[in-house]
Amino acid sequence: MSKVKSQDTKPEIAVRSALHRLGYRFRLGGGGLPGKPDIILSKYRTVIFVHGCFWHQHPGCKKSKIPAQNSLFWSKKLSRNKERDKRVRAELEKLGWKVKFLWQCEIHPSGLPGQLRNIFNRGNHEIR
Numbered sequence: 001m002s003k004v005k006s007q008d009t010k011p012e013i014a015v016r017s018a019l020h021r022l023g024y025r026f027r028l029g030g031g032g033l034p035g036k037p038d039i040i041l042s043k044y045r046t047v048i049f050v051h052g053c054f055w056h057q058h059p060g061c062k063k064s065k066i067p068a069q070n071s072l073f074w075s076k077k078l079s080r081n082k083e084r085d086k087r088v089r090a091e092l093e094k095l096g097w098k099v100k101f102l103w104q105c106e107i108h109p110s111g112l113p114g115q116l117r118n119i120f121n122r123g124n125h126e127i128r
């Protein structure tokens with residue numbers, strides 16, 4: 001968590017290449033949408049966020065644990081992130097987008113094709 005979140009995190013790359021192999025066409029880089037989704041599948045009116053467990057506070061995940069040092073600072077900062085995520089999701093849904101989240105700890109290249117197929121088969125449900 002000391003590392004600054006980069007534009008091309010590894011899990012995100014894994015997700016992209018899995019999508020590509022499954023034959024989905026997508027765009028990157030936010031496309032002017034609220035919250036700058038990591039991956040945009042216009043044809044399916046679906047956006048995917050690849051969320052870091054710490055920064056986005058993956059519920060029940062051990063990687064989302066708030067550090068003991070400066071815990072007040074972190075809990076404020078991270079709850080702001082969570083609020084923003086909620087707001088962004090609501091805005092996108094208002095615009096008619098399906099919003100999906102993939103958590104970093106749950107991304108394993110071998111399991112990805114199944115996870116991604118679920119995104120498109122299961123309608124509006126989140127992948128958990």
Ligand SMILES: [Zn+2]
Nearest residue numbers: 053058061105
């Ligand atoms: Zn996690």
